[in-house]
Amino acid sequence: MTIIDSIKKSVVPIHPEGYPFIALFALATVILGWFIGPLFWIGLFLTLWCTYFFRDPARITPTRKGLVISPADGMVSSVGLAVPPQELHLSEEPMMRVSVFMNVFNVHVNRMPVPGKISKVAYKPGKFLNAELDKASEDNERNSLIIESEHGAIGVTQIAGLVARRIVCWTQEGEMLPVGERFGLIRFGSRVDVYMPTHIVPKVAIGQTMVAGETIIADLEGPQREAGTHREQ
CATH class of the missing domain: 1.20.5 (Single alpha-helices involved in coiled-coils or other helix-helix interfaces)
Structure with missing residues (x-):
């Protein structure tokens, strides 16, 4: 060499x-x-x-069926039930949501959490509140995707933050993308939410550090909770 x-x-x-x-x-x-x-x-x-x-390091993505991989670098800021963005029409009932907050020192390239077809892309203008705040999910500028996977629909939302002023999403409806594939980027500090079926048991906790394209946040084929047994963090 x-x-x-x-x-x-x-x-x-x-x-x-x-x-x-x-x-x-x-x-x-x-x-x-x-x-x-x-x-x-x-x-x-x-x-x-x-x-x-703007660094974009290579990542080694787990490819076992059923795994949900973190779409963003950063820290888990919330884990619990939440209603997906209305513009997605994904569900009117709460789904399991894992939120990953990215500060200005994290890699900001976003990656597919599961393999599947992009069935919907929905952009919504909004405010630029601190992305760590829960109300940022409703008030801030955001771009959301629905991924049709083998295990059902998974929602992903890019949320602009206090510093961020531009959400970039180069993925289009109808595309088939593998897990770990780059689908967008947010400048310069922001958050990404992943919405999964209500019964899913997340494998991460608040405060845990995430690596986009590598960290496992859930297993759609693993043991899950029974209805009514969820406790929010």
Whole structure:
């Protein structure tokens, strides 16, 4: 293995969505540094942070049937029953929801939690409240998907946060995507919710760190609870 090959393997790929932002930060750094020297170092730091933010590392995704994989990096902020977004028409009754909050230092590329067909994509404009707040699910800007899997419909919602001002979803209705496949990205701090059947027992807890495309959040084929035995966290 050559030195160049070693460098390539050690460098984390940058998602193309980040190129315009990195270029803008770099240009601003050069211009500001030209007129006010000390600002160059501040701009350089911000450019490096922007590059770091848009990193898109490779992930090794578990592929056993029935597994639900985290769609986002970050921390589990809530686990419990909640009604899915109305615009999805997924269910009028509460479903099991796992929410993953992403801060500005997490990878923000979102991945498919299960394999399946995208049967619906629904965008809803809204506010930019702190994504950790429960009411952000109803009030904030969001983009939601319904994934038709072998085990039924699974809902996924990208929620903009206090800093985030742009939800990117390059997936379209009718597409068939494998588990772990990239389907979107949120800039710059946000949350992703996964909605599953009510009887599903999540395998994660509030405060647990998630790795998109790798961490198992539920097993649709594993032992589940009986109706009426759910206790929210």
